[in-house]
Amino acid sequence: ETGVTQTPRHLVMGMTNKKSLKCEQHLGHNAMYWYKQSAKKPLELMFVYNFKEQTENNSVPSRFSPECPNSSHLFLHLHTLQPEDSALYLCASSRHDGRTDTQYFGPGTRLTVL
Amino acid sequence: AQTVTQSQPEMSVQEAETVTLSCTYDTSESDYYLFWYKQPPSRQMILVIRQEAYKQQNATENRFSVNFQKAAKSFSLKISDSQLGDAAMYFCAYRSAMNNNAGNMLTFGGGTRLMVKP
Secondary structure (H helix, E strand, O other), X not given: OOOEEEEOXXXXXXXXXXXXXXXXXXXXXXXXXXXXXXXXXXXXXXXXEEOOEEEEEOOOOOOEEEEEEXXXXXEEEXXXXXXXXXXXXXXXXXXXXXXXXXXXXXXXXXXXXX | OOEEEOXXXXXXXXXXXXXXXXXXEEOOOOOEEEEEEEEOOOOOOEEEEEEEOOOOOOOEEOOEEEEEEOOOOEEEEEEOOOXXXXXXXXXXXXXXXXXXXXXXXXXXXXXXXXXXXX
């Protein structure tokens, strides 16, 4: 596989469940991102990792917990979510070498919280 | 903070004709990047075209070109010879050129849904 991959593509969970979203990039990039895309709203940046270090947390509730074990993998751990968290969650990656390059996106995980 | 505005929630174009999607942005910076991304119904966000603010020449990529008006803070996308495969959501995005974490952050507009009529 090439580019940015995300699993699962679809996820339905109850409010008491714990689940994780996975993102993997095969582009040799060293910066990775989580975005939330809700209906009728612009994409919202959630988290940024540069060289595995979290550099941005855009006021995201603690029920979303990111993890970046290496430059190729990014996880989003979910627990006690609310129905309003239902959305498309997009992962992206880019180079970060002083002047960050273009971001490349994965296909997204469609999350439904019941 | 920067903002990006796409004033056209939906647009339609006849196949083979030309359509222009509008985007305006607000920033106090002089060096930045602007992007148009396409998101087809399959949802993979794809980069269409990119413009560097310090370059006066408008970027072009095959049938896609931009009209970058820096003073007016306008960045429109023109699609020539529209094809059925061009039907998608189109997002305009801004990114600072600053060499810090702000350089990582993309600010998106609300998107324009483009429909292509056969």
